[in-house]
Amino acid sequence: MRTSLFTDHYELTMLQAALESGAAHRPSVFEAFARRLPEGRRYGVVGGTGRLLEGLVDFHFDEEQLRFLSDHRVVNAQTIKYLENYRFSGNISGYAEGELYFPNSPLLTVESTFAEACVIETYLLSVMNHDSAIASAASRMIASAGDRPCIEMGSRRTHEESAVAAARAAMIAGFTSTSNLEAGARYGLKTVGTSAHSFTLLHDSERAAFEAQVASLGKDTILLVDTYDVENGVRTAVEVAGPELGGVRLDSGDLVQQAGWVRQLLDDLGNWNTKITVTSDLDEYAIAALASAPVDAYGVGTALVTGSGHPTASMVYKLVARQDDAGSWIPVAKAAANKASVGGRKHAVRQLNDRDRAVAEIVSTTEHTSGGPERALVVPLVVNGEIDMSYTGAAGVHKATERHRASTQELPGIARKLQRGEPVIPTIMIQD
Amino acid sequence: MRTSLFTDHYELTMLQAALESGAAHRPSVFEAFARRLPEGRRYGVVGGTGRLLEGLVDFHFDEEQLRFLSDHRVVNAQTIKYLENYRFSGNISGYAEGELYFPNSPLLTVESTFAEACVIETYLLSVMNHDSAIASAASRMIASAGDRPCIEMGSRRTHEESAVAAARAAMIAGFTSTSNLEAGARYGLKTVGTSAHSFTLLHDSERAAFEAQVASLGKDTILLVDTYDVENGVRTAVEVAGPELGGVRLDSGDLVQQAGWVRQLLDDLGNWNTKITVTSDLDEYAIAALASAPVDAYGVGTALVTGSGHPTASMVYKLVARQDDAGSWIPVAKAAANKASVGGRKHAVRQLNDRDRAVAEIVSTTEHTSGGPERALVVPLVVNGEIDMSYTGAAGVHKATERHRASTQELPGIARKLQRGEPVIPTIMIQD
Structure with missing residues (x-):
């Protein structure tokens, strides 16, 4: 080229x-x-x-x-x-x-x-x-996130080649991984991802979807629990994967409040090691607002790839x-x-x-x-x-x-x- | 690929x-x-x-x-x-x-x-x-510009591949040409451009630069007149190219006010057919504000390729x-x-x-x-x-x-x- x-x-x-x-x-x-x-x-x-x-x-x-x-x-x-x-x-x-x-x-x-x-x-x-x-926007997000990992997942919100460059720039500023496979292939970056709402909707029930995911990706996978009802989602996730469930992902609603009671619920169910990843339209300010919430990782999309304004x-x-x-x-x-x-x-x-x-x-x-x-x-x-x-x-x-x-x-x-x-x-x- | x-x-x-x-x-x-x-x-x-x-x-x-x-x-x-x-x-x-x-x-x-x-x-x-x-941002700019042509020139302010896609999207919304050569080659778009401040600064004087440009690109070229002093720039441009001078470009300052007196000066010098192109950080609002100014074409950069906010x-x-x-x-x-x-x-x-x-x-x-x-x-x-x-x-x-x-x-x-x-x-x- x-x-x-x-x-x-x-x-x-x-x-x-x-x-x-x-x-x-x-x-x-x-x-x-x-x-x-x-x-x-x-x-x-x-x-x-x-x-x-x-x-x-x-x-x-x-x-x-x-x-x-x-x-x-x-x-x-x-x-x-x-x-x-x-x-x-x-x-x-x-x-x-x-x-x-x-x-x-x-x-x-x-x-x-x-x-x-x-x-x-x-x-x-x-x-x-x-x-x-x-990179400049990413650096502010990393500063806000403190010790918690940030995952780059904005590819869909920017030009396909910009997405690769954005993933690369985010990693330079301290993001720990990206969803972008091309960036992974070109620059040896760590790529991650598990599933979206469509995967749950594809199956006959949320339970069937979780079972399919756990069967294929293992118990340490991250289950997306907000397709229907978050509390039911968390309970079903724990029933399906047991105490070794890797994590749950929250992608909508009031994340500060939700993370609090989801953490409590997970702990009550004995899932002390199950982590909480949040991903809904985060920017450096939203990340800062979540500092006191029991969140383990941030997935950042639109705000990252558009330079946060x-x-x-x-x-x-x-x-x-x-x-x-x-x-x-x-x-x-x-x-x-x-x-x-x-x-x-x-x-x-x-x-x-x-x-x-x-x-x-x-x-x-x-x-x-x-x-x-x-x-x-x-x-x-x-x-x-x-x-x-x-x-x-x-x-x-x-x-x-x-x-x-x-x-x-x-x-x-x-x-x-x-x-x-x-x-x-x-x-x-x-x-x- | x-x-x-x-x-x-x-x-x-x-x-x-x-x-x-x-x-x-x-x-x-x-x-x-x-x-x-x-x-x-x-x-x-x-x-x-x-x-x-x-x-x-x-x-x-x-x-x-x-x-x-x-x-x-x-x-x-x-x-x-x-x-x-x-x-x-x-x-x-x-x-x-x-x-x-x-x-x-x-x-x-x-x-x-x-x-x-x-x-x-x-x-x-x-x-x-x-x-x-x-395309959505470009369409608003075209609506603001009325019958005056808009030229896409934002390549340097966005990822190199986004720039090609942006040029293409701008043309779809009604831009008449682009500065982006790759977009021209891939999609048969009309490309345009003449010179930047560096070209004037490279030569021993503004006059020498204008002479070089006119000798090479013809009298119907567009001369950039705001490197040193706009009035002197316009006078020198007219002296060098004569009444057939294609256009002058203004890239800084208060464009509404400047376009007014530059038009008057050009007319006074007999350059009724010399056009005025303006290019400094325009967006749809700046274009609208220039509607009553005697401007012939708009060059749009940053605001276009970043979707105007x-x-x-x-x-x-x-x-x-x-x-x-x-x-x-x-x-x-x-x-x-x-x-x-x-x-x-x-x-x-x-x-x-x-x-x-x-x-x-x-x-x-x-x-x-x-x-x-x-x-x-x-x-x-x-x-x-x-x-x-x-x-x-x-x-x-x-x-x-x-x-x-x-x-x-x-x-x-x-x-x-x-x-x-x-x-x-x-x-x-x-x-x-």
Whole structure:
């Protein structure tokens, strides 16, 4: 599967015009960053880096694609000729996947000719904007859930390929498993699932359905008990599976109240080890509201895959510096109106206090050290076109999960607050 | 590309348990519907049907997928054996793509064994929920834009594959073109684009950039004039391209006010035929606010691809009827709590008044005619496993676009109101 046409038309017309003007070959620096976090969020989580690198491997133009571009006169013959040999041969460095970010953190820095960097813009932003939105939402859910496991089950509420990426992003932020089989197959993620209401309705009675499920999946399965009447459902489940019943799932109603009496009922019936999973339209707020209820696991769907109100991370990709014909670097930035940004290549470190807690994001146009404790944020991802594959595949997900865990532990406790507020640490922009 | 693992784990464990209990082969009817529209929306637009049918062609399990399911003990050997030969061989009928829908409209009806219908659940919902959310948002934007063209340019703000589906859904709802090249290649959609701020910043001056663009793309190109100063940008654009300049693009600032004086300036300079395209974070409300401004085209990005606040259509897929062992049809429905639904296979017609305007959605458990004017809503999509390919590919998009146009013309004018309100026609559920 080629990834090269996941690209806006204008990237290629710019390429054409720049090839003609000669400026296409100017060494350039692009940066991807977010001007702001979604309103009220305390931090963002970088998602998608591994997928981006995987897709970059396949980012070249095959014959059929070139024929499309030529037949539809998207670009001229000279540009087609350039694209025939297109491979990204420059450098990309950036925040590792799973790392936290703040407004104006330089998330990815792309150094190459203008031509090479321009062509990958749309694809790079698509991957990062989607996956970071999901990872950021997932991280808040994990913070709300405390020690209780969160299961990703939102596939049906988003595009089938987004679902795979969302499952991956959720795991990076700390979800323990996903319902998505394709994500399991591609990234070695743990997949789980037992049954839906249709399975109960298919059988002649709830008891017959439970018997069928237990016979096939074992007594440690999770039975869905709210198809008809929850109390009867729980009693039947226990009668069928006995004290070894793995769990019951509640998918409707007032979950806080229901979890309370279902737990009591299970205990009264001797099913002390039977767990309660809840799954009805949960988001980080509903999870927080269930903290005091005797719930053992959360299944999260819609809110996860739609970024809990913020389905895109709104990252942009801006030319910040380029050489002139004399080979001097010129910092550049849009000046007009409400989208002004800071020109020049940025560096970034996270400043820490003496207890290794984050206190500020230092972004600077020349390399800068605070003198005190700080942590480097930027890692090389692509060097002279050579992609660091350690960030891709199952190993990449594992690495990103570790990065997320370490970086969130470094945040002050207030970062876990769900209330709207300012970013938990300030971004200090130092321009020299 | 196989589509069969875009599936929740539990679909296959249910299959396994039902194969063992014998219920897997019971003839069954599943329906996809939305319990409600997104809050305040007047109607929904069915999107994704064509993509669903395209994906169904590839919905079978290859060796590698079966090995994954087997190695990871997702299901047992008997189930693997069943999946080896899996092909959907039943019937699917439903609302044509582009059709409008209301709460409880039976959007898709799937008739087959439980086993066959269960396995496609997640994939069917993913496609329909995503594409319908985008088509529904796009339709409101088109209603706001009136006769002015809307251009889809949101690819960078959503997953790369969602972007292709979003471009397709936008075109169905009446967008005239998209920036997404992959969507152009797959579905024969018109793609457009000229340049971004980076192109201006790459060159030694705005003038040099405009000269390069005009030299390469022609005088009828659209120049982006807000990199430095909009007035200077417009003057330079006109000096470079002359009276034949195709258009200018405004991407920041107060667009209503700016469009006014930019139009005046263009006219004063003699550029009466130079058009104004605006593109900064537009949604249906911003488009409506620009109605009185001298704008010629709208470029819509983030709001389109994220469903303008509602990124999923929240459709569900429910078993509504199944046979018992005696071969009698049993209507079934979940009873508990806040998710109760009506059992039994549904039929649907749109009731019209004598001026052919829609007045009600009649949904009934037996075929029902109002006696007055009405329009059938349901078409066959798959018959005994045979997929009607006329709904797929470029031809399918064209057909859906026509359907959307005809169906929206049938709505009362109030449907185009942006204010929150009730669905524009009521759904009347008739249970026999």
